[in-house]
Amino acid sequence: MAASPRSIAWQRRRRALAQAWAQYRQHLPGMIGLVVLVAIVAMALLAPVISNPDELHVVNTVDNPRWATPSEFPLLGTDNYGRSVWAQFVWGARISLLVGLAATLVAVVIGSLVGIGAGFYRGVGSAILQRLTEWFLVIPFLPLAIVLASILGPSVENLIIVIGITSWPSTARLVRAQVLTLKERAYVERSRALGASNRHLMGRHIFPNVSPIILANLTLTVPIAILSETTLSFLGLGDPTRASWGKMLEESFKAGALSRGAWWYYLPPGLGIMAVVLAFTLIGTALEEILDPRLREQRR
Amino acid sequence: MSQPLLSVRDLHVTYRSEAGPVPAVRGVSFDLAPSETFGLAGESGCGKSTIAGALLKVLPPGTDVTGEVLLDGEDVLQMTPGRLRAVRWTEMSIVFQGALHALNPVQRVGNQIAEAIEVHRTAPDAGARVAELLEVVGLPARRASDYPHQLSGGQRQRILIALALACNPRILIADEPTTALDVMVQAQVLELLERLQRELALSMIFITHDLSTLSYVCRRTAVMYAGRIVEEGLADEVFARPKHPYTAALAAAFPLIGDHAHRMKPSGLGGDPPDPRDIPSGCPFHPRCPIALAECTSAEIELWPTGEGRNAACVRVLDEARR
Amino acid sequence: MSFRFVTRKVLAALATLAFVICFNFFLFRVVEGDPVANLFRGKNLTIEQRQELRREFGLDGSKGEQFVRYLEQTARLNLGRSYSTNRPVRSDIWERAWPTIALVGVSSLLSAVFGVLIGIVAAWHRRSKVDYGWTGFTMATYSMPDFWLGMLLLVTFAVTLGWFPVGGITDTSSDATGIAKLFDQAHHMFLPALTLTLAYLGEYALVMRSSLLDTMREDYLTLARAKGLRDVAVRNHHAVPNALLPVVTLVAINFGFVLSGAIAVEAIYSWPGLGLLSYQALRGPDLPMLQGLFLVFSAAVIFFNLVAELLYGYLDPRVRTQ
Numbered sequence: 001m002a003a004s005p006r007s008i009a010w011q012r013r014r015r016a017l018a019q020a021w022a023q024y025r026q027h028l029p030g031m032i033g034l035v036v037l038v039a040i041v042a043m044a045l046l047a048p049v050i051s052n053p054d055e056l057h058v059v060n061t062v063d064n065p066r067w068a069t070p071s072e073f074p075l076l077g078t079d080n081y082g083r084s085v086w087a088q089f090v091w092g093a094r095i096s097l098l099v100g101l102a103a104t105l106v107a108v109v110i111g112s113l114v115g116i117g118a119g120f121y122r123g124v125g126s127a128i129l130q131r132l133t134e135w136f137l138v139i140p141f142l143p144l145a146i147v148l149a150s151i152l153g154p155s156v157e158n159l160i161i162v163i164g165i166t167s168w169p170s171t172a173r174l175v176r177a178q179v180l181t182l183k184e185r186a187y188v189e190r191s192r193a194l195g196a197s198n199r200h201l202m203g204r205h206i207f208p209n210v211s212p213i214i215l216a217n218l219t220l221t222v223p224i225a226i227l228s229e230t231t232l233s234f235l236g237l238g239d240p241t242r243a244s245w246g247k248m249l250e251e252s253f254k255a256g257a258l259s260r261g262a263w264w265y266y267l268p269p270g271l272g273i274m275a276v277v278l279a280f281t282l283i284g285t286a287l288e289e290i291l292d293p294r295l296r297e298q299r300r
Numbered sequence: 301m302s303q304p305l306l307s308v309r310d311l312h313v314t315y316r317s318e319a320g321p322v323p324a325v326r327g328v329s330f331d332l333a334p335s336e337t338f339g340l341a342g343e344s345g346c347g348k349s350t351i352a353g354a355l356l357k358v359l360p361p362g363t364d365v366t367g368e369v370l371l372d373g374e375d376v377l378q379m380t381p382g383r384l385r386a387v388r389w390t391e392m393s394i395v396f397q398g399a400l401h402a403l404n405p406v407q408r409v410g411n412q413i414a415e416a417i418e419v420h421r422t423a424p425d426a427g428a429r430v431a432e433l434l435e436v437v438g439l440p441a442r443r444a445s446d447y448p449h450q451l452s453g454g455q456r457q458r459i460l461i462a463l464a465l466a467c468n469p470r471i472l473i474a475d476e477p478t479t480a481l482d483v484m485v486q487a488q489v490l491e492l493l494e495r496l497q498r499e500l501a502l503s504m505i506f507i508t509h510d511l512s513t514l515s516y517v518c519r520r521t522a523v524m525y526a527g528r529i530v531e532e533g534l535a536d537e538v539f540a541r542p543k544h545p546y547t548a549a550l551a552a553a554f555p556l557i558g559d560h561a562h563r564m565k566p567s568g569l570g571g572d573p574p575d576p577r578d579i580p581s582g583c584p585f586h587p588r589c590p591i592a593l594a595e596c597t598s599a600e601i602e603l604w605p606t607g608e609g610r611n612a613a614c615v616r617v618l619d620e621a622r623r
Numbered sequence: 624m625s626f627r628f629v630t631r632k633v634l635a636a637l638a639t640l641a642f643v644i645c646f647n648f649f650l651f652r653v654v655e656g657d658p659v660a661n662l663f664r665g666k667n668l669t670i671e672q673r674q675e676l677r678r679e680f681g682l683d684g685s686k687g688e689q690f691v692r693y694l695e696q697t698a699r700l701n702l703g704r705s706y707s708t709n710r711p712v713r714s715d716i717w718e719r720a721w722p723t724i725a726l727v728g729v730s731s732l733l734s735a736v737f738g739v740l741i742g743i744v745a746a747w748h749r750r751s752k753v754d755y756g757w758t759g760f761t762m763a764t765y766s767m768p769d770f771w772l773g774m775l776l777l778v779t780f781a782v783t784l785g786w787f788p789v790g791g792i793t794d795t796s797s798d799a800t801g802i803a804k805l806f807d808q809a810h811h812m813f814l815p816a817l818t819l820t821l822a823y824l825g826e827y828a829l830v831m832r833s834s835l836l837d838t839m840r841e842d843y844l845t846l847a848r849a850k851g852l853r854d855v856a857v858r859n860h861h862a863v864p865n866a867l868l869p870v871v872t873l874v875a876i877n878f879g880f881v882l883s884g885a886i887a888v889e890a891i892y893s894w895p896g897l898g899l900l901s902y903q904a905l906r907g908p909d910l911p912m913l914q915g916l917f918l919v920f921s922a923a924v925i926f927f928n929l930v931a932e933l934l935y936g937y938l939d940p941r942v943r944t945q
Contacts (some may be wrong), residue, residue, distance in 0.1 A: 353845070356849050358845050358848045358849045385851045385852070385853065386851065387851075388848075388849055388850065388851035389849065389850050389851045390851070393849070393850075394846075394849050396842060396845075396846055397842075399842070401841045401842050401843060402842045402843055402846060403843055403846070404843045404847075404861050404865065405843075405865065405940070405941060406864055406865055406868075406938075406939065406940055406941075407861075407864075415847075415850065415852070415860075416850045416851070419850060419851050419852055420851060447940045447941070449940075449941050463846075463850075
């Protein structure tokens with residue numbers, strides 16, 4: 001029995017994926033990024049196992065020493081309320097990663113839909129989408145995020161929404177540019193001449209060719225989202241009931257950790273953020289090189 | 301010939317790449333006499349453009365260049381940086397292919413020509429000299445204040461020729477000067493080059509894949525394949541009576557206008573030129589050669605003489621000589 | 624640069640400004656139905672008090688009436704009255720604008736200059752230790768939250784070493800004037816400026832590096848070398864001017880964005896600028912102040928985007944001679 005076109009296509013995709021992975025493995029910075037990211041995600045997932053969540057709440061830590069150094073109170077000492085910094089660090093990783101990924105997903109989904117719509121269709125609808133994208137690009141992120149966050153109220157869900165709806169324009173612009181170039185390609189015109197519907201064109205031709213760009217953009221948007229969450233939490237707009245790295249920085253600053261020399265409180269969250277951001281950036285750069293053969297040429 | 305102006309001896313050029321060394325030129329030798337026109341023909345990737353860069357030593361840093369490039373007896377490849385910079389453009393210059401980015405897009409073309417003049421101090425008034433050069437190539441003097449994107453392809457090519465002549469070189473290397481142009485403009489540029497060569501008594505190395513233009517301009521020619529010269533001699537002779545099967549294929553691939561029989565039977569050669577990193581053993585042409593013999597896969601191929609000033613790198617030439 | 628080109632860009636900028644003004648209104652009024660209820664969450668208000676507050680903040684009347692009133696006020700540059708200080712928003716913004724402009728101006732200049740230089744060095748010595756070292760450094764600074772970097776610098780240089788003051792713009796105890804006062808302010812500005820410079824130079828370095836690498840592939844550079852120019856001359860007269868074009872516009876655009884991006888850094892250093900004003904307005908939340916600041920920040924971005932477009936049109940002869 002001859003293989004169906006669909007199964008052939010899937011076989012081809014699987015092979016392409018394996019090839020891409022083989023190429024990725026050779027990219028040293030990309031591999032470093034991947035390893036670091038996996039380590040941090042593992043740490044976040046194992047939070048209940050490697051730390052004591054009770055130490056996060058002030059009511060439980062009344063008897064703990066305040067401002068204990070890491071040598072006095074493993075693993076990372078305590079804060080001004082006696083809470084375990086290590087617990088905050090490990091549980092905070094969850095929030096930072098969660099918000100970063102979820103907000104990025106929101107932003108990329110909205111941005112891709114708008115971008116594909118604006119690029120593919122002509123006429124008034126597309127023009128409106130394009131204008132909208134450009135206008136939103138102009139609005140500075142932080143003020144908008146601050147306003148939205150203070151109106152919506154501080155919670156993890158709201159933070160995801162806020163960061164998501166302030167970050168979609170750059171994805172939209174990128175996707176639209178790509179769709180425009182794809183639209184002019186010969187195989188799209190041919191398909192249209194054969195009577196393909198818009199939905200068919202979008203699903204079979206445009207979308208599969210835009211997805212690599214979207215994927216690379218996604219990995220490079222996550223660090224921005226994580227940094228945004230950190231800043232918003234630092235400014236007091238984060239969820240007061242959940243630990244996050246940004247919140248650790250806010251509280252350490254407010255509690256005077258700087259003048260006290262309590263480095264164990266403000267150093268780890270910053271380093272954690274740096275590590276995650278660097279990891280995603282390295283992964284994103286590796287993906288870009290693999291998916292864009294032009295860039296690969298330039299590595300010679 | 302008496303002391304040649306330029307003598308290239310056993311030139312090897314190997315590029316460095318992430319995937320390993322790429323030998324683009326593998327032992328090329330030729331001479332150039334004063335006021336002589338010499339053609340270098342071949343398909344893309346055979347190494348002919350690399351030679352242009354090697355002669356002036358402007359290949360990317362890290363590229364391995366060995367052999368000798370004797371200019372009046374002095375080896376360009378061994379010159380000190382200062383001497384090399386002085387020799388560039390004043391003794392030898394290159395006319396690049398006039399695509400848009402051969403010229404600096406944010407600088408006026410007149411200034412780009414004047415820069416060469418000022419660096420070498422070859423004329424007291426650079427502006428006047430620029431106007432003079434534009435006139436020589438048939439452009440109005442006011443074109444000097446234009447930017448490259450404001451010129452047509454043919455005009456840009458003329459500017460590149462004017463630029464190449466700026467410091468009165470003795471040798472002009474034309475690297476695919478007509479490739480990007482329309483046929484009518486090609487004819488004008490070729491005519492210009494041919495006239496300049498005559499009037500200024502320049503030596504010219506004409507690099508191209510277009511055999512029709514080559515025969516028009518050049519007296520002698522060499523045909524390159526996979527980084528080596530496979531045939532050389534008088535241009536008319538080489539293309540009318542080729543001794544190497546590759547030359548024959550190259551010449552035959554150009555359709556003769558008006559020849560119906562030829563049009564109905566296209567005679568292109570199957571296959572592609574070999575990847576420089578993976579050159580076949582023996583004669584590099586044997587996989588595509590229509591008259592290959594068993595020994596072609598392993599024999600040591602050299603350029604063997606096959607007549608007065610004629611050489612070909614084919615074992616069949618040896619058989620002929622023996623008969 | 625043609626008059627038509629300039630007018631077209633200016634009109635587009637004004638249209639965007641109009642959008643932002645309208646958006647500003649709806650953002651505050653429509654997103655949350657009853658700002659008064661939201662503002663005074665948790666406080667018990669009588670009906671009369673609520674109505675009084677609504678009237679005071681211009682929240683009575685239909686949305687349409689409110690909108691028209693808002694447009695009128697904005698046209699007259701009346702941005703309302705602050706909830707916390709009760710002074711006109713306009714005055715507070717005006718006072719606090721200068722420290723931010725000074726801080727961001729100096730930082731933008733320094734980060735652009737050093738970023739470009741690093742980018743040039745990294746690209747010219749690409750794939751060498753020099754390149755990897757600088758690229759690594761810039762990636763590291765780029766990955767840090769800018770205010771966290773500020774905290775580290777503060778701890779090291781102000782708290783531990785005591786070389787710089789811990790915050791503010793002047794020494795409140797001294798009453799120096801003139802040059803001495805300027806020096807004092809510069810002394811206070813050093814650490815915040817260093818923080819912002821380090822935070823932003825990474826982007827310029829990376830962009831300049833990749834722009835220069837693209838440029839270095841071009842034929843006209845080989846031509847310049849063949850003409851007999853020294854490598855340094857090839858780089859400085861041909862490669863860099865071409866590579867610099869995208870960077871120049873980036874600097875102009877960024878200036879608009881960084882004005883609002885310095886909020887957290889100003890908070891760390893208690894730098895009395897628009898950022899600190901925003902941070903304090905958040906506490907309330909002081910809605911009129913936030914609304915006014917939002918408008919000002921957006922207008923700044925629009926303005927500098929326009930500057931960037933005009934600048935590019937002027938510098939790139941391909942655009943200029945259309």
